[in-house]
Amino acid sequence: MSLYFDNNNLFDAEGHLTDEGLYALKDGTLDDLGALEAAEHLSFCDYCLLRYTAMIEAAPEVMKQPMRDLIPQVQNLMRLRSFRIMTNRYVSAAAAVVLGFVLWGAVSTFGVPNPAMLTPQQPTAPRERFGTKVSTAVSGFYKSLDDTFKNFTLTAESGLDQIRTQSIGGSTAKGD
Template identity: 90%
Template sequence: MSLYFDNNKLFDAEGHLTDEGLYAIKDGTLDDLGALEAAEHLSFCDYCLLRYTAMIDAAPDCMKQPMRDLIPQVQSLMRLRSFRIMTNRYVSAAAAVVLGFVMWGAVSTFGVPNAAALLPQQPAARQERFGTKFNTAVNGFYKSLDDTFKSFTLTAENGLDQIRAQSIGGSTAKGE
């Protein structure tokens, strides 16, 4: 015995959906081809669409309700998509800011060349000047990185000292 409705019984002699065909649509017992043919027919046949709508309206209220609530699922999907959109915006903005700072640092370190710098020079003098500027830039980078790590370490130590002070103060208060 087949689980699906017989597609030969889907339409009557006039080309409209049969009552059994409409019930098969409602029950979901049509195979893929039958469901496609029925959906296409309902898209242009007002007579069958009215019959199908009346059949659904006559169903008990418990049959008209969805099987599960989709609102939480849709809300979580919307939150995820809005998070992705905002993250993409902030990442792009952060990349633009970092690129701006890098370019600003490069211009301030190496300077903007003047017309005299663009004229041919002795290769040794040009190389020496580039080496000096490059070393200055690298040393400045390492110095700022070192300062950042020192600042981070100092902040972390201050935080740990505060936590220790609170835990010692709290233990003495409990002991009193």
């Protein structure tokens, strides 16, 4: 025995939906093609639409009510999505700042040649070695990157704690 309604019995000889077809549509026992045909027919046939509406209105009040309240679930989803949007913005901003510091460090480390520096001069003081400059720039970059990720993690954990607190507070208030 098939779970689905037989599509051959969906319409009567006059081209209207049969009562069994309307009940199958209401109960959800039509396959995809049958549901599509019935929905299309209801979109232009006022007679069948009135019969279908009367059948739904005749249902007990319990059947007309939603199975559960969806407002808290939708609100939690909205909070989560807004949190993700905000964190994505902060991550993009942090990446731009890090890239700016890297470029700034590269220019300050390698610099633009100064024509006065190209002429031979008397050595006055020992200059810092290139390897030391690179090491200092790289360690500074990694320290700032580590600080940025620590701040981001703290912000994300704080936001998640707020969402958890609101969802726990909402469920206990509803249970009272």
